[in-house]
Amino acid sequence: MAGKTLYDKLWDAHLVTERDDGSALIYIDRQIIHEVTSPQAFEGLRLAGRQPWRVGANFATLDHNVPTTPFSNASEIVDDTSRIQVQTLEDNTRSFGIREFGIGDVRQGIVHVMAPEQGAVLPGMTVVCGDSHTSTNGALGCLAHGIGTSEVEHVLATQCLVAKKMKNMQVRVEGDLGPGVTAKDVVLHIIGVIGTAGGNGHALEFAGSAIESLSMEGRMTICNMSIEAGARAGMVAVDDKTIAYCEGRPFAPTGEQWDQAVAYWRTLRSDDDAVFDTLVEIDAAEIQPQVSWGTSPEMVLPVGATLPDPDSETDAVKRSGMVRAYEYMGLTPGMKISDIHVDRVFIGSCTNSRIEDLRAAAEVARGRKKSDSVKQVLVVPGSGLVKRQAEEEGLDKIFLAAGFEWREPGCSMCLAMNPDRLLPGEHCASTSNRNFEGRQGNGGRTHLVSPAMAAAAAVAGHFVDIRRFAEEA
C-alpha cells in the first residue's frame, strides 16, 4: 500500500465520522474570526439559540476595515458601515466570550499574521477562517483553508465541518533560488505555470529543496497564494524550522507537553512512497523576479519580459480575457515591463507584511528616496507585534527617510475597505495577492510583486529588475 501524504495524515487525524453518502465530519481545532465574514454567523447562532461548541477554539481580531492611521477606539472610524462592522465584532466576541485582540492591543493585526505569531495555530491542526487566505497557516504543517459565513456558523456551533476529501497535489521546487528571487516570486511563478484554476479540488503541498530553504515567513507567503492557484489549502511539511518557529509562542505548549508535541509534529510530512494525484516539478533556477501585468494572478511574467500578444494565444477564452485585461490595465502588447510606471506602492497584506518582508523592503529603501513621480508609498505591518519589532530594528526610520509612509497594522490597500485606496487609472506596485479589477480601489491597476521589487519600483518610479538595481545603485 502506498504511503500517506501530509494531507492524508491531517485528514485522518481529524475525521470524526464518515457518512454513507461519502461526506465526512472533520473536527476543527481553530477558528480565526474577523469582522467582515462573521456578523451573519453570530446572528444565525443567536436566532437558533445556540452557543459556541468550544469557545476557546476561537481567536478574533480586526483587520479589513481598520484605518492604518493612529486611532484608539472604534468610535473614531469615520465610515459608518466600517465602524458598525467593527463594533459588531466587539459586541459578538464580548457576548459569546470569545477571545479578541482588539483595537489598541499590540497583538491586533491581519488574521493570518496574528494566528501563527501567537501560536494560536500550530502544526497538525485544522484551521479555518471566513477568509480564503487562511491557507497561509498551512506553512506550519497544518490543514488550513477558507470557509464561507454559513460554515463559520457551522464551526462555531459544532466545532466541525462537513467536508469531502480533496485530491492530493504536490508542487516540488528543486534547486537553488537565484539572487533577488524571493518566496513571492516562487509562488507567482508557480501560478503562472499552473494557472489560477490549476489547483482546483486539490490540497496543495509545496515541497522540494527550494521550499525547504525558505524561512517560515517565506513559506507563509507561498501557502498564502495557494488560493490564487485554485487550491483552498496549501501546506509545507514540518521540519526543524517549523519547530523553532513555534517554540515560545504564547499559545504553544511548554514543558512535557512541548516534547510530546514535537515528537508528534515530526511525523507530519508526506511518506516517501506517497502518491499524489497531480505532481508539478519546477526548477528553482528558472525562477526570476516576477511582475503581474493583467487582472488575474496568472497573468504574470519575469521582470525582463515584454507583454504578450493576445493573437498568439490559441485558447479563445484566455485570449478574450487578455484583451479585456489590456483594456482595463491601459497597457499594450509588446511593451516592456520595465516601462510600466507606478503611481503608488503598497507594501503589506497577509502575503508580505511579516518582519522579513519589511526588512527586505527596508534593505532597498535604505539611503534612497522614493521617486518624485510616485505619489505614495504605504508600508503597513501585518500586526502590532510586527510593527513593534520593525521599530526596534529602526526600519520605520529607514522608510520615513525614503519618503515612505509608516502605518498601523491592517489589510489596508490590499482590498481597500478602509480609506487606503487607488484612484481610477493608477498603477500600483503591490505586495498583496490579487490584481483583480478594482481590488485596490475602483479603476485601480495592480501589479503583484515581492517587497524588494515594490521598494525598488518606489525608488525608480517604474518596475526594475531588483538584481540589476542592487548592482547599479
Next chain:
Amino acid sequence: MDKFTTLDGLVAPLDRANVDTDQIIPKQFLKSIKRTGFGPNLFDEWRYLDEGQPGRDNSQRPLNTDFVLNQPRYQGAQILLTRRNFGCGSSREHAPWALLDYGFRAIIAPSFADIFFNNCFKNGVLPIVLPEAVIDALFDEVEQTEGYTLNVDLAGQYVQRPNGERTAFEVDPFRKHCLLNGLDDIGLTLQDADAIHAYEAARQKKEPWVFVE
C-alpha cells in the same frame, strides 16, 4: 435555506472566464452585517457607470447599457450561464447572497472555484458543471433566441433545453439531499454530537495542547 427542486428559468449569458468574487460583489458592500439586500449591487462595477456605495439609491445611478444583465431581454433571469473558474477569489458568501438576492437560483459553467461552489449550496443556489462544448452551444442558443429558458431538475440531475434535449450533471449526494429538502446542516451535524464528544476526548489525550481555553 430555500429548497431547490426544479427550476424553469430565463437564462442570461455572462461571457467571461475567471469572474472573481470582487466582481460579483465589490468589497464596499461587504461591510453590511446582513445576508440580504446585495442584489442591486451584484456585478456593481460592470452594471453601473459610477462607483457604488452602500446605502445609496441604486435606481438613480447611470446604467452601463452595454452590460448584458442590463439588456431588457434578460430581465428576470434566474439562470446565469458563464465560463470557466466562476467565483474565484475570496471566500465571501456575499457572492452567492448577491446572486440569490438578484434572482439567480442556478449557475451553469464549465468549472467553479471551490469555496464559491461550496457556498452556493449553503444558500439554495445550484452551481451546475457542464462540459465546455455544451456551454458553447448554450451560449449560441441563448444569444440567438430571445426568451431562452432552461429547465433544471435537481432530483433527476439534468438540464433540459427547449428542444427537449437533456444533459445530465453530477451533484454530491449529501448536498443534493440538503438542497432538495432545504435542510439546515448545523442541525444535521448536531445529531452526531456524541461522535464529536468521543472524538474530542480521544484527541485531548493525544494532543492536550489543542484544547486551550
